[in-house]
């Protein structure tokens with residue numbers, strides 16, 4: 252890892268000022284992705300702006316039908332939160348199945364979605380639940396936030412402050428996990444909402460996306476049998492040592508059926 | 516260089532570190548607390564797990580600077596003189612180790628389980644919670660037994 256200047260601001264305003272001044276600054280949340288990346292010298296920022304000292308970025312607040320989770324809230328805290336478990340149990344369960352306990356103690360919601368790993372879990376929830384990503388500059392619809400492999404709608408120096416998750420009627424997330432890392436080989440998040448079912452798929456393609464065809468198939472009857480004839484497009488699927496494109500396409504259907512069945 | 520002040524195993528400690536110094540390197544190289552191991556250095560194996568403010572963390576995936584002001588507990592902080600901590604004693608009694616390289620991390624993760632799930636741990640919970648700890652020797656059977664027994668013994 253190359254040397255850098257380390258900063259620990261106490262407010263969002265201070266963090267924003269620091270990153271503007273830095274030649275090649277980077278925010279660091281729990282460091283659970285950024286530090287391994289820097290060890291490999293795939294990133295070598297001039298300045299690291301640690302968000303760990305900013306109290307306003309942390310915490311969970313329920314206001315009516317909206318569950319707001321601060322960007323710096325650790326996966327373990329979302330998993331253990333009585334508010335989240337009551338309002339959106341599928342989201343608490345998703346957070347509780349990310350990686351391992353030590354990763355969940357340091358890894359954050361903001362870091363996970365900013366990083367937008369193609370196999371990350373949170374992006375599927377942000378999209379399917381119709382969440383809104385709030386930054387220090389604007390609000391971004393969850394659906395528009397994830398733009399490509401490790402790419403997001405964030406501007407260079409933009410800071411995620413919190414994510415607003417609307418409470419669904421019911422929701423479920425099912426992932427076929429990589430047994431070593433627990434990242435999703437394929438994960439499907441299904442949410443029943445008043446206008447109809449919303450579905451997002453992660454792990455399968457370049458990044459998590461809303462699955463309009465799965466939603467259409469579920470318009471009539473929102474049950475697993477409605478997807479019996481569903482075929483995911485093999486040509487769009489990722490292929491790597493963990494799973495071929497054909498296998499991933501198969502998993503999209505199976506995980507979607509399991510998620511729909513669990514979505515009661 | 517940065518100056519950091521923290522508590523390690525109950526003792527106030529201060530040190531001069533580079534910004535890029537990993538917590539595990541600070542503990543091992545500067546404080547000479549070599550009980551915390553580096554198995555992979557890529558955040559997978561859990562040999563480097565320590566407690567920060569009561570929560571398990573991979574010390575190879577945290578900067579020393581991030582631990583400024585924190586309370587850190589390493590494997591060296593568990594025994595009471597010659598008397599092993601109940602979780603350590605359980606690893607000894609159940610032969611929960613062979614080469615011992617993974618053991619410090621296993622013990623710390625075991626303590627973290629007790630903090631969150633209490634003293635009555637079943638096999639499924641322990642195995643699930645050990646997702647982030649890799650052992651290349653034992654096959655885990657005796658590690659699971661040791662953690663369950665150690666958890667129970669901590670109640671007494």
Ligand SMILES: Cc1cc2nc3c(=O)[nH]c(=O)nc-3n(C[C@H](O)[C@H](O)[C@H](O)COP(=O)(O)OP(=O)(O)OC[C@H]3O[C@@H](n4cnc5c(N)ncnc54)[C@H](O)[C@@H]3O)c2cc1C
Nearest residue numbers: 280281282283284285350358359361362371372411433434
């Ligand atoms: C062993 C292991 C297993 C894992 N398994 C899983 C898994 O099963 N599923 C899964 O989804 N993930 C998994 N992860 C990733 C984990 O969820 C991390 O939380 C995630 O990678 C982000 O880490 P972090 O929050 O520490 O962010 P960091 O690593 O600190 O930052 C990641 C990126 O986000 C940017 N960033 C961070 N916070 C903000 C913010 N508020 N605003 C703007 N940009 C920001 C940083 O600049 C950086 O580019 C795993 C990681 C490890 C090490």
Ligand code: FES
Nearest residue numbers: 554555560561575
């Ligand atoms: S050395 Fe830290 S996880 Fe392996």
Ligand code: FES
Nearest residue numbers: 613615650651652
């Ligand atoms: S005892 Fe050798 S790695 Fe676990």
